[in-house]
Amino acid sequence: MIEHSIPAASAQRFIRAAFESQGFDAGAADKVAALMVEADLQGSDGHGIIRLPQYIKRIRAGGINKDPHIRVVREQAATALVDGDNGMGHLVVSFATELAIGKARQSGMAWVNTRMSNHAGPASLYVRRVVAEGLICLYFAVGNANHLAPWGGTELMLSTNPIAVGLPTRDEPPVILDMATTMAAYGKVKAKAKRGEMMPPGWMIDRQGQPLLDPARSAEGLLLPIGGYKGYGLALVVGLLAGTLGGAAMGRQVVDFNADHTSLTNTGQAVAVIDPAAFGDAEEFRKSADTVVRDIRSSERMSGVDRIWLPGEQSFEKHARYTAGGFPLSQGLLDELNALAQELDIEPLIQMASA
Amino acid sequence: MIEHSIPAASAQRFIRAAFESQGFDAGAADKVAALMVEADLQGSDGHGIIRLPQYIKRIRAGGINKDPHIRVVREQAATALVDGDNGMGHLVVSFATELAIGKARQSGMAWVNTRMSNHAGPASLYVRRVVAEGLICLYFAVGNANHLAPWGGTELMLSTNPIAVGLPTRDEPPVILDMATTMAAYGKVKAKAKRGEMMPPGWMIDRQGQPLLDPARSAEGLLLPIGGYKGYGLALVVGLLAGTLGGAAMGRQVVDFNADHTSLTNTGQAVAVIDPAAFGDAEEFRKSADTVVRDIRSSERMSGVDRIWLPGEQSFEKHARYTAGGFPLSQGLLDELNALAQELDIEPLIQMASA
Numbered sequence: 001m002i003e004h005s006i007p008a009a010s011a012q013r014f015i016r017a018a019f020e021s022q023g024f025d026a027g028a029a030d031k032v033a034a035l036m037v038e039a040d041l042q043g044s045d046g047h048g049i050i051r052l053p054q055y056i057k058r059i060r061a062g063g064i065n066k067d068p069h070i071r072v073v074r075e076q077a078a079t080a081l082v083d084g085d086n087g088m089g090h091l092v093v094s095f096a097t098e099l100a101i102g103k104a105r106q107s108g109m110a111w112v113n114t115r116m117s118n119h120a121g122p123a124s125l126y127v128r129r130v131v132a133e134g135l136i137c138l139y140f141a142v143g144n145a146n147h148l149a150p151w152g153g154t155e156l157m158l159s160t161n162p163i164a165v166g167l168p169t170r171d172e173p174p175v176i177l178d179m180a181t182t183m184a185a186y187g188k189v190k191a192k193a194k195r196g197e198m199m200p201p202g203w204m205i206d207r208q209g210q211p212l213l214d215p216a217r218s219a220e221g222l223l224l225p226i227g228g229y230k231g232y233g234l235a236l237v238v239g240l241l242a243g244t245l246g247g248a249a250m251g252r253q254v255v256d257f258n259a260d261h262t263s264l265t266n267t268g269q270a271v272a273v274i275d276p277a278a279f280g281d282a283e284e285f286r287k288s289a290d291t292v293v294r295d296i297r298s299s300e301r302m303s304g305v306d307r308i309w310l311p312g313e314q315s316f317e318k319h320a321r322y323t324a325g326g327f328p329l330s331q332g333l334l335d336e337l338n339a340l341a342q343e344l345d346i347e348p349l350i351q352m353a354s355a
Numbered sequence: 356m357i358e359h360s361i362p363a364a365s366a367q368r369f370i371r372a373a374f375e376s377q378g379f380d381a382g383a384a385d386k387v388a389a390l391m392v393e394a395d396l397q398g399s400d401g402h403g404i405i406r407l408p409q410y411i412k413r414i415r416a417g418g419i420n421k422d423p424h425i426r427v428v429r430e431q432a433a434t435a436l437v438d439g440d441n442g443m444g445h446l447v448v449s450f451a452t453e454l455a456i457g458k459a460r461q462s463g464m465a466w467v468n469t470r471m472s473n474h475a476g477p478a479s480l481y482v483r484r485v486v487a488e489g490l491i492c493l494y495f496a497v498g499n500a501n502h503l504a505p506w507g508g509t510e511l512m513l514s515t516n517p518i519a520v521g522l523p524t525r526d527e528p529p530v531i532l533d534m535a536t537t538m539a540a541y542g543k544v545k546a547k548a549k550r551g552e553m554m555p556p557g558w559m560i561d562r563q564g565q566p567l568l569d570p571a572r573s574a575e576g577l578l579l580p581i582g583g584y585k586g587y588g589l590a591l592v593v594g595l596l597a598g599t600l601g602g603a604a605m606g607r608q609v610v611d612f613n614a615d616h617t618s619l620t621n622t623g624q625a626v627a628v629i630d631p632a633a634f635g636d637a638e639e640f641r642k643s644a645d646t647v648v649r650d651i652r653s654s655e656r657m658s659g660v661d662r663i664w665l666p667g668e669q670s671f672e673k674h675a676r677y678t679a680g681g682f683p684l685s686q687g688l689l690d691e692l693n694a695l696a697q698e699l700d701i702e703p704l705i706q707m708a709s710a
Binding site: 074076077078079081106107108109110111113136149150151152153154155157158163165167175177179183207209226227229230231233234236237239240241244245246247250251252272274275276278279280284285288289291292295296299300301302305307308309310311 | 429431432433434436461462463464465466468491504505506507508509510512513518520522530532534538562564581582584585586588589591592594595596599600601602605606607627629630631633634635639640643644646647650651654655656657660662663664665666
């Protein structure tokens, strides 16, 4: 399959132009574009520019507030509830993240929930932002479509509700775990479908419990939770923490944003920030984290294994490589984005990329 | 296999007497005993009275401080670091939990780490305590022996580092998830060994990657993480949050308390408490949680499945049943406990049980 290398700056200009064509102001359009490109740069190819056509479809259908009044509706020393006013999730979660950072610096830690938010791309975008400040981040979100059944069930009651945790280090890349509570995130299923590839066994089953390998048939299937009933339990508690706690959608209330482009999603996310300085010398903590990372990386390997990776390390390396040389994009997705460009009357991505 | 039903009060008296025989004051002995019995009552049979011989062995070897000065060493509005002074983990984590409850009521949420703590039994004991106050709890701990290799590795660098989350409901049983980040907790492996049963495939592999089914050979094997590299990532970040952050042991520093009864374990736990009232009407939250629970319980089942369970629901039912009729104990464990009684010159459990 032909892959293109897209420079970050070209992609950001393209996405910004797409949002501006829909009436977003330049600042908001640029902020969303920068975060979407960051997703592609870190290798989260299911959550970056691939989502643009769907976002634009929802905006054109009136399903997103282009000029939201994002605000704090409740607040204590260590907590806040942010109402996103149905704005783009990237803007809402960025607001919540900055708020949590400020509160954690005051109180040692903070926990901020969002409601009336939307899909915000990969959790690790926001976790990395927090970790860059030398702080620890935990992130929980309700996914934007239910693809998971309770353990023993066949009804799609839960989403892939991700958990992300990031911790700063001193000389090593930060530890950034960002995982769906299912064996595969639905974004990865979509990316497989876009690339015309089959899924490995263990990602999905059909309603009779048989393996489902064709991502084009994913609507007929159930994603499998990690660790069986354990992953079901994680998806449930993440949904209660990120959704129900803040008055956002969870369970049967979740709107399938792949199929429905107009209903309010009332998406919820939870961002928790911990200041290591509240527990001791922050520099010592970072050194200790470095030691753990190095001990694990240099530990004995199974035969045939070249390297032991730490969570986030592969993304960290991709980010450096893609920032320098562009991120990969399939011909199929490029065609789709350029067709969108024509529809929106903006410059196509390929021209910007080759400029 | 012959199983006995042990009344909670008998077990608590027996455990209290065992600790008092070692010089614990009555209050501390009773508190540890009550929590250990609670573990058995909720069905956590790998974490209750089964641990008594090992605890006593460590106490007699001088590996536990019988009269610890458990104290707060650092504090902010929403955080604290508790030094357990090498006391029994049950006492240290109870102290941390009460502190976190108080702080969460003031600041909306709180996060308390322990260091110089010890094995404290199942996470859900403390989570249930928090949930009984109408509050939400997240709990993370570093396990007391490394049984898990990094993904692709063969060296035991990580423990089963558990995650527990509890949320209050209104009329339904609370949602209480308590899970090792491995397919099976090591306590379950030990319980299988005690009962002379084989493990199911998927719990452990040997260092060549082959399934290991005999729990008596568990020292040769590696526990498998949930979701492959995902569970490895979870075990790692839980260890960094519960251990490294508070200056407690993690990775290579972890002391195998099954083999070493004298070295300081410097165990770390993290207890986070969230007050739902900081995010909205607490009663409304509990009602919404009830709705999620009922929607999931009544959702469509796979053929052959009688019931969909919520996390914690089976423990909740066991707790009611075992409180009324006693908890089950194998003949093998009873013999071991009665041999211990003779050694400690206290009344045997069986006499108390049949009294």
